[in-house]
Amino acid sequence: FLSVRWICFVASAVTTQPLTVRPRSSLRDTLAIVAAEAPTPPEDGPDDGPEDANPPPDAIGCPASTSILVWNINMAIGATLEPLGVELSKHQVVGLVEVPWKPAAFVQQAKAWGFDYALLLRTDRAHRFNIGLLSKTPLRRTTEAHGTTFFHGLLCGALPLMGDLTVCVTHLTPHAPSARLQEAQALRRLLSGHAQRPLLLLGDLNTLSP
Secondary structure, eight states: OEEEEOGGGOOOOOOOSOOOOOTTOOHHHHHHHHHHHSOOOOOOOTTSOOTTOSOOGGGGTOOTTOEEEEEEOOSOOGGGHHHHHHHHTTSSEEEEEEEOOOHHHHHHHHHHTTOSEEEEEOOOSTTOOEEEEEESSOOEEEEEEOTTSOSSEEEEEEEGGGTTEEEEEEEOOSSOHHHHHHHHHHHHHHHGGGTTSOEEEEEEOOOOOO
16 A cells, blocks of 8 residues: 655646656666656746745644555455554545445445545446545546456546545556556546646555565
């Protein structure tokens, strides 16, 4: 699992330039390529205003100690649910992959874990896994995709009480690196509309360790 704290300071930068990733690139190589090809931010000028022009997190309704977790729960059932819930409940927002429940059961389980808001993306195909989002504050579904675009899918939700932060969860294909690259390019296209708003992308990317 991955835990991210102080997410109010995370901003998105979506580039529309082609991404040249070799089919068998490791995660370290891919990140280096992304960094090299990312747009260069403009230099500060004399009229750019004070350095602290951006409001602090609390000013936009997002506590500075907000914690977000992503976890592949591997179709968790039975005795694993209680200890899993103990860990999940420590966080304000949770992204889950390999979720075994249908929507009504997922909402019920979310409430048992202390989350009043839950979104589920059902894939309903063999060897495909559902994706879920949990939140302790209001959560509004914004973007989703599955089927021919993704082997599993993409689910996004906006958090209006957290500065309208959008959190997205994805689960990339476990098969060919070239297929994962196509899914990554699809993510960039689908999320390009969020370029001017805070966005956090979470998930199981099924990639090689550095």
